[in-house]
Amino acid sequence: MVDPDPTLTEAAVRDLARPQSYDRGGNYYAEGAVVNLVRRGETIRAAVEGSQYEPYRVRIDLDETGVVDTACSCPYDHGGICKHRVAVLLTYVRDSDGIDQRPPISELIADAEPEILRDVLTSLIESRPELASQIESELETAESEDETEDGEHGRTPDINRESIRKQVQYVLGPTKGRSAHAYDPYEAAETDVEKLRGLLDQARTAVETGDGETALDILEPLANELMDEEWLALSYDDSNALFNFFDEVDRVLAEALLTADLSEAERTDWKDRLWTWEQEMGGHTHHPPYSVALEAAQRGWDFEPVQRAMQGDIGYADLWGGDPPWYAEDLIRARLNVLKRQGRNEEYLDLAEAADLIDDYVTKLVEDGRIDEAIEYGRHNLSSPNEALTLAQTLRNHDRPQAALEVAQHGLTLDGSEKAELAEWLRDRAASLDEPEVALEAAIAAFEASPTLAAYQAAEELAGEEWMTIREELLTSLRNKDTTQRVARRHVEIFLYAEQYEAAIDIADRFSDYKVVEPVVEEVWEEHPDWTIDACKEHAKPIIEEGQSQRYRHAVQWLETAGKAARAVGELDEWCVYVEDLRDEHYRKYKLRPMLEELLEGFTE
Template sequence: MNATRNTNKVAKQRISKEMIRALANAESFARGRSYASDGSVSDLLRRGDRLTAEVEGSEFEPYQVSIRLHGDGVADAHCTCPYDWRGYCKHIVAVLLKFADKKTPVIERKPIAELLAELDQARLIELLEKRTESDPGLVTWIEAELATAIPAHALHRADASRRRTPVDPAPVREQARVLLAARNRRGRYWDGYRSSGDIEELQRLVEKAVPFLEVGDGTNALRILEPIGEAFVDDWLDHSYDTDEHMYELFADLGRLMAEAALMSELAADERDALAETLEEWQGRLEEYGIDEGFHVAIRALQTGWDDPALATVIAGKGRSWPLTSANDWLEDHLTAVRLRVLEACGRTEEYLNLARAARAHTSYGSMLVKLERTPEAIAYAVKSFKRPDEALVLAKALREAAAHDDALKIADAGLGLAGDDENEMEGSSVVPLACWLRDYAGGIGGTAVALKAARVAFEHSLSLEAFRAVQTWAGANWHAIRKDLLAHLARALHAYDRIRIYLSEGLIDEAVRAVGDRFGHGAHDETLMHLASAAHASHPEWVIRLAMHQANSIMDANRAGHYTLAAQWLEKAALAHEVMGREDDWRACLDELIERHRRKYKLRPFLESLRGR
């Protein structure tokens, strides 16, 4: 009993709500707050820096949330929900908000490392053996972990580039099959097959090859990657190719890593040909199911190796251009990036620079110069060669990591001038990521003027509410004049997703109503329109009536039963606007007509009738 009471302590360290808000987008934060307040979060448990909880959601089984804390913030977080968007999901937000609330009891237990440290070897073995009786997958996991282990000292010693014992591929293959089987367990009988495993576990298994690649041991990396590829192709295509699109990305990663391993390995010609034939067979099977990405780069790497005389000339610094053909060959571009990683891992830095320069891999060339402490050369090359903001961002980050702060600011500031004028900038050429990075970086080291300049560029090219507010942070006493310029720029823009939200945040109701006009289905999110209706019902009642009735009717006429609550909220806005205009009788007549028109919709009618008494 005493031990139980001692573990049920309230954790002392709590994260702030402001920090949580910064970790998620506005919608996830709002919905997470609702989850936190309605009792959806349970079993809040902390072990050292690891916080776990369950959150009830739309599925029958609750979502599992795991968060790793760091200081007063969050190092990383994971949820079993399928959310894949900007920031953390609503379930993670809900757990963090409950944790931030000092009234929330948090069970504290010892970290697993501390628990196990108290055991002698015999007791630890006994525990593991007992667990494997009920969890056969644990045995497979242990075997795979031991088979792929690389000594820690080998990661830091130039003379330990290879593991003495070859990796046994059998446990790796078995672990891959176990994980794939876990992703395709049968769920509740009415659901059929559903993905229930963890894609991150599969990703971690693939990444077992990375430490070997980092020390130039391509042979052992292949002994890990090849059995994984075999299991992926066989098991995944046979069972779940049509239900699990996340695996497509893993095929691309696997193919890239196999290309690196192949270029590092001292394979005999017949071994290289045999592996290329195997990968071609795998790729053919993937393409039968419409999967284009996969093993193309690895196949090309095995077919060409380092044998091309023209490539040898380039790597030796005697060739000016690579590849020799001017055709746009995406495969050769990918293979060049792989070759650069291999040269870096093997410490062949001058050959790396020769290839990067010939291939016009500007960011790779500049970043390597920074790593080699040849910063002036990197700066000169960037000024001469960079054409896009994203190139400046990569080099600026490398300079920052090298503590060359003035140079990082210089390159990033110059990169702002590489922005295009087209609103629909091509992916990779947008200046927004660079401007946001420079804004935060310069502001953090006291460069207020640079931060303000970058903040303005970020807003002018994104027209987002977040960027608008960031400008205010750095504008200081000049905010009034700068605000006027920003709003004028916003008014001129043909497209601005956050236009209405910005107007609302500034209390510009007339401008917001005018921007929406009568095109209610375009240009603003439903939640934003709802906020606008609340703010405008007194000053623009007729417009609010048109908006509210359009939104409500679009739901009711389409029989969207799951959204009838939202339809009722819109009708309440219409009622308020009628009241402002002194047209209560018109509203009652309108409501009676709606009740009659939808009388057969038994789920909707109670909502409509409840409005009579409000």
């Protein structure tokens, strides 16, 4: 069972975000912007008050290793988690006593009386009428599943396409009752995705039960209404969530078409419809959604190269009759998903091997109980740490923990950019299995692959009496690495934690970015006061001289740190004269002058 209280550290949170997002998230936390923070089981939900009329909604999913997934209603998509998610995680780490701990909804309703549940559901629909069609469709799907389990293998009752169409139109329609200045179209579109996901999930459920026809009945009105010009143009402007939603619809459509038993006329209708949608999407992106579904409709299962591959002709392995298109892997995975549901295991394995999808191939072997065969195949064919991680995780999930460790150890000998993730996984799993030597080797590998403070601290925890020797090895390795702007902050954090102040100062001198210099001056002002004073003046001066009024507070903070360093080295009088000269020189800057006077008072009282 998952640990209900996984341990998170601020260093781990920092690793999830870009430095700027972490800093801004810290400001949001300090300002008390995180509200309504509730944890139910393994999920944290909260609202973060930001620049929009309504707070942003944040979800954090946890397991025994910490954060496994996050989501936010903001449109951020620039690498790492957004500032709102950072703020929620910092609140979780720093103010855990203030979290509203509640049981999961599944536990709440487990023992509830049916009449009470009916009353609650009825009341919810009355307050949220847009849910009525969704609930109606889901109940129809559930009834169909019950019939199938009872041996009645008929199709799901006819889906009311017009009802679905109206539901989608309602969701995509203009928001009523909200002033124009408070309406954020991007946030509204992100909200639309969450509302429409229920319909997509219904279609996915139908596909997973082998009912491709019902899935198509749901997907046709959904996809057709999504082609609304205003919403479509907005989605491809800068919202990654909407872009991904289109791709999800495309993939589910492909699987539905490969599952459904369609007449030639029906298949032709879908080809024409998908071609039109793909052409329209092509005006917004070079990789238009509906390409996967269109290929599935055009080639189906009768395409000769696919037939030959599924019959074990691995040597032929030309699945496209030429160069594969950009969506090749998506279509192959759609075929594999259908074959898996239909129990066509050998065809699945032959196609996965022909397509060189090693992850899928070895995972299926394990699922079929052919574990030794999967391990042996992996030893000879794994080509990247990521493939090794997939096999190791699969073996662990199938109660073969020692084999999982062996595969993961082998994966660390392979080249690839994903080595840090594999090493971290092996480190944590080996530690939980009381394999300290393996865990320590993996911890060192994780640090070597991606030096972070969290990785350094994990190695420290595992090293025990060997720490002083390993510590020097890690720090020497870090000194020899090429520190770039992207990783400078992370390297500085490690050197500061290890009290290697000269190394941290060297990086700060090479990168003038305040995000790199700030943690250094805050840590070394007593040991290196002269350097601190010069660095702080260098960052405060341009803010003041260029009249960056919105950043005056930052300039004063730099000067305050310089003041502490000046006092430590006995140069407080010189510092006071410097600040007084700044005040007098820039006396016309009415926002700045009282800040500087307040700063001086704090040091002269």
